[in-house]
Amino acid sequence: xxxxxxxxxxxxxxxxxxxxxxxxxxxxxxxxxxxxxxxxxxxxxxxxxxxxxxxxxxxxxxxxxxxxxxxxxxxxxxxxxxxxxxxxxxxxxxxxxxxxxxxxxxxxxxxxxxxxxxxxxxxxxxxxxxxxxxxxxxxxxxxxxxxxxxxxxxx
Amino acid sequence: xxxxxxxxxxxxxxxxxxxxxxxxxxxxxxxxxxxxxxxxxxxxxxxxxxxxxxxxxxxxxxxxxxxxxxxxxxxxxxxxxxxxxxxxxxxxxxxxxxxxxxxxxx
Numbered sequence: 195x196x197x198x199x200x201x202x203x204x205x206x207x208x209x210x211x212x213x214x215x216x217x218x219x220x221x222x223x224x225x226x227x228x229x230x231x232x233x234x235x236x237x238x239x240x241x242x243x244x245x246x247x248x249x250x251x252x253x254x255x256x257x258x259x260x261x262x263x264x265x266x267x268x269x270x271x272x273x274x275x276x277x278x279x280x281x282x283x284x285x286x287x288x289x290x291x292x293x294x295x296x297x298x299x300x301x302x303x304x305x306x307x308x309x310x311x312x313x314x315x316x317x318x319x320x321x322x323x324x325x326x327x328x329x330x331x332x333x334x335x336x337x338x339x340x341x342x343x344x345x346x347x348x349x
Numbered sequence: 350x351x352x353x354x355x356x357x358x359x360x361x362x363x364x365x366x367x368x369x370x371x372x373x374x375x376x377x378x379x380x381x382x383x384x385x386x387x388x389x390x391x392x393x394x395x396x397x398x399x400x401x402x403x404x405x406x407x408x409x410x411x412x413x414x415x416x417x418x419x420x421x422x423x424x425x426x427x428x429x430x431x432x433x434x435x436x437x438x439x440x441x442x443x444x445x446x447x448x449x450x451x452x453x454x455x
Contacts, residue, residue: 221350221419253408268397283383344376344405349397 210239219248246341253343350415351425351452358425361452369423371446372413375436376406383439402441407431410445423449 209218215221218231260326271277300321304314339345357363368389378386378398386398410431430449436442 235366256408264395288384322452347401347404347408348406348414349400 215241215244215248218245219252243340246343249343250346254346257347257349316330350418350423352411352415352429352447353425353427354429356428358427358452360455361425362455363427363450363452365422365451367418367423367449367451368413369446370417370423370426370449371444372410372415372417372419373404373442373444374409374413375440375442376402376409377437377440378402385423386439399441401445406441406443407445411444414445414447418447418449421449423451425450425452 214227214231215224218228219304221230223345231245237247267326351358351361378401382398386396389396389398414426426447426449429445432444432446434442434444
């Protein structure tokens, strides 16, 4: 097989930014170039995403190790219909039941004639505030997740 | 970056010492994984959710320590140690620390 073999997929030359990102992750950039790339990353999300992708690869490469026999059994179990269906049904019932229960509890609380309006509003504000905080935290996590290189570490 | 738990490195001479470098990280799995881990705790065996959590924290702490060493101009860390604690239920903290040095082949 030669370089001119047409069946061999051709790898395009990496562009300068790609080379800089790789060098940045491998800590091979000169201090000035490093500072410049970091300055650009603050304004260019695409560049940040490229660096994150290489960083993930670098962390993954460190983890390369032979799979243990138990890993194969876990993977086989993950593909098994009974296991997948059981987990799916279990989680659906558990989460659905919990959401329904808390919804019902909230409704009953508001229907309770013995409880005055002010405590009801206070409870609604606390629950609503917690929901907003949780939503914002989840949003922040989802936004930063693609830049987290450690999510692929298995052990 | 060479990282070793020993105080010196075979075939290498320590030319300069930069002092203590450390990196710590605290991470948690999400609630769903915590529930899965709690269920596994009932039946025994490896709790892979937490094995993964510890692996993530360890790698992040090591990276932070190495970053600090690089920033000081070191090319190796000797006398590496790990310390860990639990900040909250289901969250893990690992502190990696060592001595940053610059070494050259003897």
